[in-house]
Amino acid sequence: MTKLRHAALIALTLILMTLLLLLPLGIIFTQAFSRGWGAVVDALTDPEAMDAIRLTLMVAAVSVPLNAVCGTAAAWCIGRFQFPGRSLLTTVIELPFSVSPVISGLVWVLLFGANGWFGSWLDGHGVRIIFALPGLILATVFVTFPFVARALIPLMREQGAAEEEAALTLGATGWQTFFRVTLPNIRWALLYGVLLCNARAMGEFGAVAVVSGHIRGQTLTMPLYVEALFNDYDWVGAFSVAALLSLLALVTLGLRFLLERQMGGSRRDII
Amino acid sequence: MRLARRAVLPGFGLTLGLTLTWVSLIVLLPLAALALRPWELGVSGVWYSLTEPRVLAALRLSFGAATLAAAINVPLGLLIAWVMVRYRFPGRGLADSVIDMPLALPTAVAGISLTALFAPKGWVGALLVPFGIKVAYTPLGVLVALIFVGLPFVVRMLEPVILDLPAEAEQAAATLGATRLQTIWRVTLPALGPTLLAGFGAALARGVGEYGSVIFIAGNMPMVSEIAPLLIVIRLEQLDYAGAAALGVAMLLLSFVILLVINRLQRRFAPA
Numbered sequence: 394m395t396k397l398r399h400a401a402l403i404a405l406t407l408i409l410m411t412l413l414l415l416l417p418l419g420i421i422f423t424q425a426f427s428r429g430w431g432a433v434v435d436a437l438t439d440p441e442a443m444d445a446i447r448l449t450l451m452v453a454a455v456s457v458p459l460n461a462v463c464g465t466a467a468a469w470c471i472g473r474f475q476f477p478g479r480s481l482l483t484t485v486i487e488l489p490f491s492v493s494p495v496i497s498g499l500v501w502v503l504l505f506g507a508n509g510w511f512g513s514w515l516d517g518h519g520v521r522i523i524f525a526l527p528g529l530i531l532a533t534v535f536v537t538f539p540f541v542a543r544a545l546i547p548l549m550r551e552q553g554a555a556e557e558e559a560a561l562t563l564g565a566t567g568w569q570t571f572f573r574v575t576l577p578n579i580r581w582a583l584l585y586g587v588l589l590c591n592a593r594a595m596g597e598f599g600a601v602a603v604v605s606g607h608i609r610g611q612t613l614t615m616p617l618y619v620e621a622l623f624n625d626y627d628w629v630g631a632f633s634v635a636a637l638l639s640l641l642a643l644v645t646l647g648l649r650f651l652l653e654r655q656m657g658g659s660r661r662d663i664i
Numbered sequence: 665m666r667l668a669r670r671a672v673l674p675g676f677g678l679t680l681g682l683t684l685t686w687v688s689l690i691v692l693l694p695l696a697a698l699a700l701r702p703w704e705l706g707v708s709g710v711w712y713s714l715t716e717p718r719v720l721a722a723l724r725l726s727f728g729a730a731t732l733a734a735a736i737n738v739p740l741g742l743l744i745a746w747v748m749v750r751y752r753f754p755g756r757g758l759a760d761s762v763i764d765m766p767l768a769l770p771t772a773v774a775g776i777s778l779t780a781l782f783a784p785k786g787w788v789g790a791l792l793v794p795f796g797i798k799v800a801y802t803p804l805g806v807l808v809a810l811i812f813v814g815l816p817f818v819v820r821m822l823e824p825v826i827l828d829l830p831a832e833a834e835q836a837a838a839t840l841g842a843t844r845l846q847t848i849w850r851v852t853l854p855a856l857g858p859t860l861l862a863g864f865g866a867a868l869a870r871g872v873g874e875y876g877s878v879i880f881i882a883g884n885m886p887m888v889s890e891i892a893p894l895l896i897v898i899r900l901e902q903l904d905y906a907g908a909a910a911l912g913v914a915m916l917l918l919s920f921v922i923l924l925v926i927n928r929l930q931r932r933f934a935p936a
Contacts, residue, residue: 399751406747407759409740413815414765417777420787424780463686466679474676482683488691491919493873494771495893496912499900500694503701508905510697534690558672567674596770598876603897616772616876623776623880632780635773642768650761 421639424632436633444610445618445634451526452601452614453594456533461587464541468579471542472549473557483546487539494599498532501604505531524606529614532600537590544586545579552578585652592645596638702910713907714914718886719895725803726892727918730871733810734818734864740811741818741863742856748819749826763820766813771876778809779880801883806891809877814867821863822856829855857933865926872919 425433436442467486471479489497504510505522515522522528556578560570576583598616605612613621615634622631702710713719748760766774782789782799789800799805829852837847853860875893882889892915899908 402743403747403751403753406744410744410759410762413740413812414762416787417774417781417812418765418769420780421773421777463682467683467686470676470679470683473673474680476676476680482687485687485691486683488695491869492695493875493893493912493915495875495896496698496873496916499896499908499912500698502900503697503905503909504694506900506905508903531690535694538690554673561672561674571675592768596773598770598772598775599893602875603900616770619770619772619776620880631776635776638770638773642765642770642773646761646764646768650757 418639421632421635424628425636427632428629432629433633433636436627436630437637439630441610441613442618442630442634445613445615446637448526448529448611448613449595449615452529452533453591455530456537456594457587457591459534460537460590461541461583464538464586464590465545465579465583467542468545468549469575472546473554486542489535489538494536494597495603497536497600498603500535501528501531523604524608524612526612528604529601529612532604533594533597536597536600537593540590540593541583541586544582544589548579548582581652581656585649585656588645588648588652592641595641698909698912702906702913705906705910709906710910713904713910718890719892719911721887722890722892722895723914723918725806725889726872726915727922729803729806729810729891730814730868730874733807733814733871734867736807736811737814737818737867738860738864741815741822741867742860744815745819745822745826749823764816766877767816771813771874772880774812774877775809775880778805778812778877782808782881800881801885801889803882803889805881805883806878806889809881810867810871810874813874813877814871817866817870818860818863821866822859825856825859854933858930861926861930861933865923868926869919869923872915 425436437446467482470476471483502509502523505515505528506512507516507523509523522531556574557570560574561567565573595614596616597614598620601614602617602620605614605617607613607617607621609621615638619631619634619638622634702713705713744763748756748763769777779800780786782792782805784790784793784798784800786800792799797804799808833851833855834847837851838844842850873893875891878891879894882891882894884890884894892911896908896911899905899911
């Protein structure tokens with residue numbers, strides 16, 4: 394009787410999860426391949442698609458390393474030192490996670506848009522930030538800012554500074570200590586943060602939609618290109634690019650699973 | 665400032681300086697622009713721009729749908745988290761990884777996929793047509809999208825807490841003659857109460873600001889299925905920066921107040 398009830402409960406859960414989580418994933422691939430492989434390859438090798446892929450990679454290539462370095466620095470001072478305002482600083486670092494993506498884009502338009510604080514100055518000097526690559530990068534940096542710091546801070550606090558202090562006592566310089574002692578200790582957590590940061594950077598929609606201006610071939614990242622194709626009723630094209638992005642999501646989840654094992658399995662950050 | 669540790673470990677000044685600079689430029693300066701911009705309309709102007717019927721309808725939809733979706737996600741998430749933690753079955757590890765799918769999937773991708781599923785000719789939408797239920801391009805579509813993106817928050821918050829639930833309490837209740845249902849109702853649920861509220865709050869907060877997964881399925885009809893974040897985008901396109909910022913600030917403040925109330929409730933229900 395109990396066994397039967399357990400089996401029923403498990404079955405119910407799995408059915409629910411299939412409906413809620415797997416069906417949306419399934420329809421992306423079936424729609425993409427509804428006219429065969431050829432159509433998908435055509436859609437992905439279209440010059441505009443290539444532009445979108447290139448732009449997405451470029452935005453991620455700039456914003457992820459920036460946030461990795463600054464996130465590590467933040468984790469170093471917050472995780473290893475006591476100072477007044479430490480918890481306030483932690484809260485401020487996490488702020489971007491509680492802001493709507495649209496607002497994350499809006500703030501940059503308020504600063505650098507045509508009617509923004511610095512808009513006319515920028516215009517006078519011929520610098521474009523909004524509706525151009527710098528705006529896309531700024532919006533992406535804002536939304537992905539907390540990932541690395543959040544992956545590192547609890548770990549660095551837990552590990553303590555004993556090993557670093559030993560290295561320093563033995564005559565290592567600060568940088569030597571960081572690269573030879575700290576970095577090997579935090580490498581998996583750092584990778585974890587970078588992985589999630591990268592997934593969000595490549596997949597972000599709302600924030601970049603606001604600052605992009607939707608100029609074809611110039612400011613459409615992959616998610617924005619999906620929107621453009623969908624609005625043009627290019628169903629197969631939209632779902633082909635969406636399938637590529639879904640693949641990125643699946644790879645991210647897979648790698649995260651491996652990293653969690655590597656780190657001992659207990660951590661699980663919400664993306 | 666306690667400088668005792670700094671004397672040994674270097675890099676405090678460098679890393680704190682870098683962090684403060686970065687946080688100021690990337691987070692604080694932009695948010696300051698958001699907070700200050702609306703007031704060029706004057707207080708009455710801000711009030712006027714926030715009480716337009718179209719704005720009120722959008723706010724009602726965003727907050728209403730997010731609340732309802734979070735409320736639906738609480739029992740759903742509880743069931744999934746419970747089964748994931750308490751039962752062992754083949755494929756559990758895989759199933760547990762799939763829970764984060766809505767967060768890993770780019771929002772625009774989730775948006776067009778849900779639209780395709782629930783459109784009148786879609787896999788699910790076609791099944792609902794005979795019952796006269798329309799999901800895509802209606803407020804119901806907004807609800808579906810918000811259930812999808814909010815579910816992982818509830819599950820992920822509950823899992824560690826369910827794992828730490830002392831089995832003794834349940835066993836004691838059973839030994840004392842409680843039925844299974846009584847045990848769940850009187851022992852388990854009260855212990856999970858604060859976490860259920862926290863999960864509700866997290867799903868709600870995410871839903872209020874959600875954009876990408878909603879706009880495709882919503883249909884975006886003014887006064888009917890237009891969400892507040894979309895209205896911000898529309899105001900920006902009209903170059904009404906102050907109006908867009910006012911709506912943004914209002915959304916953030918409303919979410920903040922709701923989370924504060926939930927936080928208070930959580931403390932009240934926390935087991936002593």
